[in-house]
Amino acid sequence: MKLKICGMKYPDNILEVGTLLPDYMGIIFWEKSARYFDGVIPQLPKSIKKVGVFVNETGEVILAKVQKYDLQAIQLHGQESVEFCQDLKNKIDNTIEVIKVFSVDDSFDFEVLKPFETVCDYFLFDTKGKLPGGNGTTFDWKVLEMYPSSKPFFLSGGIGIDEIEAVKEIAKTNLPLYAIDVNSKFEIEPGLKNTEKLNSFKDNLETLNL
Template structure:
């Protein structure tokens, strides 16, 4: 079953919308240049209202491990996503207290073998490359790369996903989870109810297909 993280949540209304639609996790961006950035107070105001089994994930870009862990404790994050140029050591230090998602921006020079250095990461997020943005780029990359990267760990697929293509992306990449921000927005930081619900319906249908194929393969 492919899990769903809705990233760039900035308000309770959007959080509730995602929860009610069936999201497994919500992403809170602590990268100030992002149009989806939140303050610790804003994040906590949402996280404290989350129901059981919906996880809060903090997104950080080039923070020190001490700063990441302090924020994670302060707002009670379930996991941390390191979306910058963090070293394997930083990942390992953060992993001592919280599950770590290490993000990579996939450009023409990206090679899945780069993931092997980050042995303490609990999952790897692969995102479309942008010189200007760290996450929420809306840019796709070749999903076959994500499928190839599965040998190194759990893969979270991001970049240019929306209701129109998410089912195909799941079939081609076979990820552990998907991460969507701009693909379900009416504007940066504001989720579109219709697109979000459509996305979750498409994921549900794709998951049913995955289960059906697995059962047929087991016969």
Template sequence: MSNTIKPLIKVCGMRQPDNIRAVAQLPIDYMGFIFYPKSSRYVDMKRVRTGLMPDLADADMSHATDASQMRHIDRVGVFVDATVQDIITHVVAFKLDAVQLHGSESPTFIRNLRSTIVPDIRPELKIFKAMSIASADDIARCAQYDGLVDMFVFDTKCKGYGGSGMQFDWSLLDNYQGTVPFLLSGGIGPDDAERIKAVSHKRFAGVDLNSKFETEPALKDVRLLEEFIGRITPYSR
């Protein structure tokens, strides 16, 4: 990334409506909502009692994330090995602009998902693929998704699916030769501004911020986020 280009900022793991509204006032590009039931940041849905219609997003959450509240921010739904139908239900209910696949989703699954949603349901939907990184072999696995996804999210490999609060060895990024841009994730915190500014990979698009900016799971410290974003955008070396 050129040192004069603003890195993209994604703040993930949002759930509290008032906190969503506050973070939405910051100069960020993506806001992530986790739809993985085992996550401590899981966003549930309001059940339709008849069981005859798809679940609906909670009314307060829907208001907090509507277009008037988030004019400049894309809504990203995070899923782990969910079914196509489950993803579609959330795309419609939350008016998602992107889905982030954080499990073992295959290239065939991604092709089917895109062909089902685009163009009839959400024509402009973007697909992100999270990759758990601990070695050069993990970077090499990206090749199977090249040209199928719009963005990679490079996260730290751990026993679960993200949320470890730990960083992987960023020197491994030198092994990535693909064409898809990536967001750098995994344990990025308030003290990492200078390290972010030092990342020079041509496919580096921005950062994904989560647990290191929280006072509790799914509740972000807006002041910490604002200060950190101010230190890296715009930046120069």
């Protein structure tokens, strides 16, 4: 089970969280976010993949950020089309992962995923809310029983310490759950993470022996 810690903002905190060696670290480049990043990412262990999070951004800006920050993954958190994802894939190094986000509620139609199967490496399911992300609430994970694909996915949306048992239960299923994505439930303030709580969560995640 992989762990992604998203919404990192402050260089000292990035370094501190980096000592926990999460698999992914998310940096948000959406200017309307309280976790918007416009600084310098400090040197991190090479095992940590830096993820740039974008919302309806132009391909040119995304490619510039990939180069500037040496990103290993791109997370598309808006209404990006299949054609946009394909064009982006064509222009980036094939080692850079593309994660396409879908906001989920009880009426989510999984049929919308099919055209994206070949243009992204992973799906990410987040809670549908007022903002593209960081709403701090979970959706009913039972809807994932309808998941029709073998494409590995990230699970996001208000996940904290209290959700670890629910994570354990969903991990027992045949769903291709690839990673857990955490953010607001581990914050002291937007963008500033509580490393102690994150360490505890990571330890619990590792005990699942998945």
